[in-house]
Amino acid sequence: MRFEKDWGRLGLKLSDWKKVKLSELGTIVGGGTPSTKKEEYYGGDIPWITPKDLANFGERYIEHGSRNITLAGLENSSAKILPVGSILFSSRAPIGYIAIASNNVSTNQGFKSIIPNSDVDSLFLYYLLKFNKDKIENMGSGTTFKEVSASIMKSIEVFIPTEIVEQRKISAILGAIDDKIENNKKINHHLAAISKNYLKIFHSNNSIKLGDLFELKSGYAFKSKDWVDEGKPVIKIKDIDGITIDITNLNYVKNKSQLAKASNFEVFGKEIVMALTGATTGKIGVIPKNFKGYVNQRVGLFYAKTELSYAVLWSILQQQNIITDLIKLSSGSAQANLSPFSVNSYDLNVTFKDLIELDKVLSPLYELFCFNLSEIQRLSKLRDTLLPKLLSGELSVNQAIK
Numbered sequence: 001m002r003f004e005k006d007w008g009r010l011g012l013k014l015s016d017w018k019k020v021k022l023s024e025l026g027t028i029v030g031g032g033t034p035s036t037k038k039e040e041y042y043g044g045d046i047p048w049i050t051p052k053d054l055a056n057f058g059e060r061y062i063e064h065g066s067r068n069i070t071l072a073g074l075e076n077s078s079a080k081i082l083p084v085g086s087i088l089f090s091s092r093a094p095i096g097y098i099a100i101a102s103n104n105v106s107t108n109q110g111f112k113s114i115i116p117n118s119d120v121d122s123l124f125l126y127y128l129l130k131f132n133k134d135k136i137e138n139m140g141s142g143t144t145f146k147e148v149s150a151s152i153m154k155s156i157e158v159f160i161p162t163e164i165v166e167q168r169k170i171s172a173i174l175g176a177i178d179d180k181i182e183n184n185k186k187i188n189h190h191l192a193a194i195s196k197n198y199l200k201i202f203h204s205n206n207s208i209k210l211g212d213l214f215e216l217k218s219g220y221a222f223k224s225k226d227w228v229d230e231g232k233p234v235i236k237i238k239d240i241d242g243i244t245i246d247i248t249n250l251n252y253v254k255n256k257s258q259l260a261k262a263s264n265f266e267v268f269g270k271e272i273v274m275a276l277t278g279a280t281t282g283k284i285g286v287i288p289k290n291f292k293g294y295v296n297q298r299v300g301l302f303y304a305k306t307e308l309s310y311a312v313l314w315s316i317l318q319q320q321n322i323i324t325d326l327i328k329l330s331s332g333s334a335q336a337n338l339s340p341f342s343v344n345s346y347d348l349n350v351t352f353k354d355l356i357e358l359d360k361v362l363s364p365l366y367e368l369f370c371f372n373l374s375e376i377q378r379l380s381k382l383r384d385t386l387l388p389k390l391l392s393g394e395l396s397v398n399q400a401i402k
Helices: 002-010 072-074 124-132 132-137 148-154 163-199 256-261 310-316 319-326 339-346 352-392
Strands: 019-020 026-029 040-050 067-071 087-091 096-102 113-116 156-160 215-216 232-235 251-253 271-276 284-286 292-297 301-304
Touching: 002 352, 026 148, 040 072, 087 132, 096 124, 096 132, 124 163, 124 352, 132 163, 156 163, 163 271, 163 352, 215 271, 215 310, 271 310, 284 301, 284 352, 292 301, 301 310, 310 352
Parallel strands: 232 292
Antiparallel strands: 019 156, 026 113, 040 067, 087 096, 087 113, 215 301, 232 251, 271 284, 271 301
């Protein structure tokens, strides 16, 4: 392992780190599901978390899932109470969702969680599991879906600092970055709520078509054979997360001929895109400030047709009744398909004068929103770069903080 050969270069001693099994770091606990036929097992005060609850969970600490169970449900199932600081690790469907319990919780059988020992820093263990996620996933087995058993989880070997003080130094570096990311997300959540509520102030018996303000066009049909590991990023439907775009798994193109043909579908930051096909039809994404790339087919890109900024469109597309109306206009039996024509023809019951006033209020908020999106992505990239280096021995704590 690279870790061992880097010790001398980093000035570390063999005694500074140790190889241990996960079972030596804490108690590994499974979960369970109370019988769904017993109503009295659900709706209690005990948070009960499933892998589905972590599917789009973008934070480290979790308080509850979508359902609670009762004490009777806990006692009549294999679910167990996990104390504050326990690390939840999904062991199937899929393997590798991770979160830290911010209060006492329980889980279903889709987890192999770890209750850390007193000499193990909880936040460090969280990052350690993130670092070893692929390794753990590769050790899963099963025909219907892969699963990591308790015995496998217990046997997995990892390297950790011998002293908890050193563990805390590493988790403090990574944690400070995540603190900033989560703070920016909270700010953006509040900015979006303000934007959403402001439009409700305005209403008119007159109407204006959405396409006369912001025209929607479907993106360019890039060819899959042109995908490469490096080049110009291309936004696909899968990358639209409802708030922004997820840059962690983008496709790239560097074929100059294809890029020239797609020049009308290039983005430079602060534009808004919409999914036009499939289960996520109607989902939107704000492009972070200074992000440069292209949009793929069936990703709708809005073009401003007046002096109104995208802040106005941001407010419009956060109205659930509008999104619901647009989705109803989609066609297709196998999967939903929303046409740009349908979106552009949608009538808004508001005057252009009111929208000008709305723009004056929301423009600075939208600028901050887009800036925060770019900061979140920059900090996420920094964290994801530091994490493997700090936990593999490639980078020491002292080097990381210089």
